Amino acid sequence: MKTLLTFALTALALAAQATAIPGQGTWQGTLQARNLQGQAVALDSAQAAFFYDSVLDVTWLRQAGAPSLQSWAQARDWAGGLQVGGWDDWRLPTTLDTGFPGCSLVTYNGGDCGYNVPTGGPGEYSELAHLFQVTLGNLPGYTTAGQFRGWEGQGTSWGLANTAGFTGLQPGNYWSGSGVTGNANYAWSYHFGLGMQSLNEKGVPMQALALRDGDVLSAVPEPSTWAMAGAGVLLLGWLRRRRA
Template identity: 45%
Template sequence: MKIRLTGLVAMALASFVGSGNAASIPGQGTWETTLQARDLDGSVANGPEAFYDSALHITWLRLGTTNTISWATAKDWAEQNRFGLGGWRLPTTIDKGLPGCDWALTGGTDCGYNPDSSVSTGSEMAHLFFETLGNKSMYVPGTINFQSGFGPSNTGGFQNLRPDGYWSGSVYETASNQAWSFSVDRGVQGPSSFNLSMSALAVRDGDVISSVPESQTYALLLVGLGLIAGVAHRRNHQ
């Protein structure tokens, strides 16, 4: 399984993401530095399959669902093994304050427009939408004023990031048939019934790749260097 990259290859992949994609907006959000491209199928030519989020310390699957699906179906989709890797899941939502929706139109809570998107106390989808991609909610943060240009203007290299609701893997605490969700079309967060049809992204804790070679790689490198030294020695004594 070819998932380990050198720093140079990783930088090349990052350049690939930022080119040829009209929906990736340079200078908007932090995506150009905090989303690090990851090649999971061993083919750099077809672009990365995932992004390591250095702010949240999770890895996002680049390709989202192609259809809208129920929460149970979204969980099954997210949790399947990919490229020989398990541990994938739906993004999490942190329930702040009292259990359930602490609605605030002006933002800053766990429910409503412009929800908390900080690293430590905000949801992963909200952080991706507002901080990483620099997108806007329907309302200006801290106000009840309408905001033009809201929605997923910047996709940052993600595929199938549509103006739609996106499932969270976090169950809504005060209802047995609801989960948290984030609406990419309006920048609003709240509970949704399990039976609704929405989109989904998959994430995985940590980075899927280490740029440090494994011991096996070191062993192969040493063998190769030994062969080269042997050939050079024979040539010098011929």
């Protein structure tokens, strides 16, 4: 049974909580806001329910996060059971497992486990990392040279400083929908406070984000389409009456 997620009573209040940093990240040029009917609205509109990422070709829920911390299986069920607007094909973000042998060696530049993981385009490495590092322009806790940026800067100069128009984002661990190759007990996750991608046991309670493939705008028929469909129905009815 699908869970209906509504925004009608909370959109204004949630929008007021968002922290958007103009000029940080690509969000102003790559995110496109949609309302519950799949129509285009302004990025800062209180009616925005979805954000379409034109680079990854995915649609994120604006209201980020499950109602509670969940295990990996629970998080997958939560995302798969959502019905928002007219769409029920939601999922957890994916991570490309490149075969790196676990997380015994944390990398700072180029590995799939650690900080500053490559993001690329669709299907490359991590949709969560792309959202955090590229779309929102947030910095991980370590530089590519392995230098710690310092606790005093967390949440300002690095970490979850920019949430753009998203509401409910937390500086914690978020589940990826991708399991770990060769270990059925673990799945990938991304930490929105440290900017770190890692492995975690599937039973550990974590945050969850939902997205779907494609743009909800393209799934909404244009007014002309509705008009043509209506005209076709009227014509068919007229022909049937004439034959009668």
